[in-house]
Amino acid sequence: MTEDSWDIKKSVIEHYDRLAGIYDSLYGEEQKAKIKVIFKIMNAEVGGLVLDIGCGTGLLMEYLAAESECLVGVDLSIESLKKAIKRSRRLGAEHTVSLIRADAENLPFRSEIFDRVFALTLLQNIPSPRRVLMEIVRVAKDGSQIAVTGLRKYFTAGEFHRLVSIFRECKFSSEDHDFVAILKVNKQRINIGLEKNRIGG
Numbered sequence: 001m002t003e004d005s006w007d008i009k010k011s012v013i014e015h016y017d018r019l020a021g022i023y024d025s026l027y028g029e030e031q032k033a034k035i036k037v038i039f040k041i042m043n044a045e046v047g048g049l050v051l052d053i054g055c056g057t058g059l060l061m062e063y064l065a066a067e068s069e070c071l072v073g074v075d076l077s078i079e080s081l082k083k084a085i086k087r088s089r090r091l092g093a094e095h096t097v098s099l100i101r102a103d104a105e106n107l108p109f110r111s112e113i114f115d116r117v118f119a120l121t122l123l124q125n126i127p128s129p130r131r132v133l134m135e136i137v138r139v140a141k142d143g144s145q146i147a148v149t150g151l152r153k154y155f156t157a158g159e160f161h162r163l164v165s166i167f168r169e170c171k172f173s174s175e176d177h178d179f180v181a182i183l184k185v186n187k188q189r190i191n192i193g194l195e196k197n198r199i200g201g
Contacts, residue, residue, distance in 0.1 A: 004127070005127040005128070008125075008126075008127045009076060009103070009127070012076065012077075012125045013076050013077055013078075016056065016075075016076075016077035016079070016080050017077050017078065017079040017080070018079075019080075020056075020057060020077060020079035020080045020082070020083050021079070021083070023056060023057050023080070023083070024057055024059070024083075028059060030177060031059050031120070031121065032059065033175075034120065034121075034149060034175060034177070034178055034180070035059070035060060035063055035120070037173060037175055037180060038118075038120075038147045038149075038180060038182065039063065041171055041173055041180070041182045042145055042147060042182050043145060047067065047068065047069050047115075048068065048069055048114075048115030048116060049068070049069060049070050049072070049113060049114050049115050050064055050068045050070070050071045050072065050114065050115065050116045050117070050118070051072050051073075051074070051107075051109075051114045051116070051117045051118070051139065051140075052064075052071065052072070052073040052074070052118045052120075053074055053104045053107070053117065053118065053119045053122055053132070053136070054074070054075055054104060054119060054120065054121065054122035054125070055073030055074060055075050055080075055081075055084055055099065056075055056077070056080045056083075056084065056121075057080050057083035057084050057087065058073060058083065058084030058085075058087040058088060058097075058099070059087075060073075060118055060120065061073065061084070061087060061088060061091065061093060061097055062087070062091065065088070065091050065093035065096055065097055066091075066093070068096060069096070070096055070097075070098060071093075071096060071097045071098070072097075072098045072099075072100065072109075072114075073097065073098070073099045073100070074099075074100050074101070074102040074104065074107065075099075075101065075102075076101060076102070076103060076104075078101060081099050081101060084099050085099055104119070104122060104126055104132045104135065105126065105127070105128060105131045105132055105135060106135070107135045107138075107139055109139045110139070111138050111139060112138075112139070112140065112141050112142065113139060113141065114139050114140050114141060114144060115140075115141055115144050115145075116144055116145050116146070116147075117136050117139070117140050117144065117145075117146045117147070118146075118147045119132065119136060119146070119147070119148045119149070120147065120148075120149045121149055121151065121178070122148075122149075123148065123149075123150050123154075123155075123163070124150065124151050124154035124155070129163055130163065130166075133148070133163065133164065133166060133167075134166075136148075137166070137167075137185060137187070137190055140185045141185065142185055142186065142187045143184065143185060143186070144184075144185045145182065145183070145184060145185075146167070146181075146182070146183040146184070146185060147180070147181070147182055147183075148164055148180075148181045148183060149178040149179065149180050149181070150163070150178060150179045150181075151177060151178055152174075152177060152178060152179060153177075155179060157174065157179060160179040160181070161179075164181045164183060166190055167181075167183035167184065167185065167186075167190060168186060168189040168190060169183065169184040169186055169189070170182070170183050170184075171183075
């Protein structure tokens with residue numbers, strides 16, 4: 001990790017540690033509206049092993065904890081994770097929710113284990129969004145569904161589309177604050193797309 005990359009991450013950690021106590025009151029309704037849009041687009045699958053990258057205070061678990069075999073949330077902000085732990089206890093979901101302090105660019109999981117992956121309001125905080133997407137490809141099972149959003153104030157439509165184009169199979173929605181992409185992991189097509197990018201195809 002370069003020094004610049006770590007500086008960005010330290011700044012993000014400090015920002016979300018400060019916001020953790022008031023995040024839900026500031027952004028909770030906006031995030032919940034985004035989640036509802038995602039579930040309208042995404043095929044209604046239940047069960048399985050689910051990963052929430054950049055889980056923050058754990059808003060997504062209100063929609064997934066009851067239906068997932070296991071929901072794993074990762075974040076770098078300790079204060080946000082503390083709020084997420086409290087939420088899991090309030091929901092009675094301590095046995096199906098695991099919360100881990102981890103870096104989205106270097107996920108501490110084996111390859112091809114997750115049935116669904118969510119990366120909501122995350123990419124603008126990451127030094128290398130493309131590296132995060134490649135980590136998602138690595139840890140997700142072939143055929144799994146991925147939900148990714150990008151804040152419109154950080155990405156143009158073209159930038160966001162190019163970023164997620166490695167998935168080849170995408171459904172897009174443009175909301176008030178976000179671009180939303182529901183993606184399907186097809187490892188063979190993703191590898192072909194990456195090879196074409198490398199050789200300029």
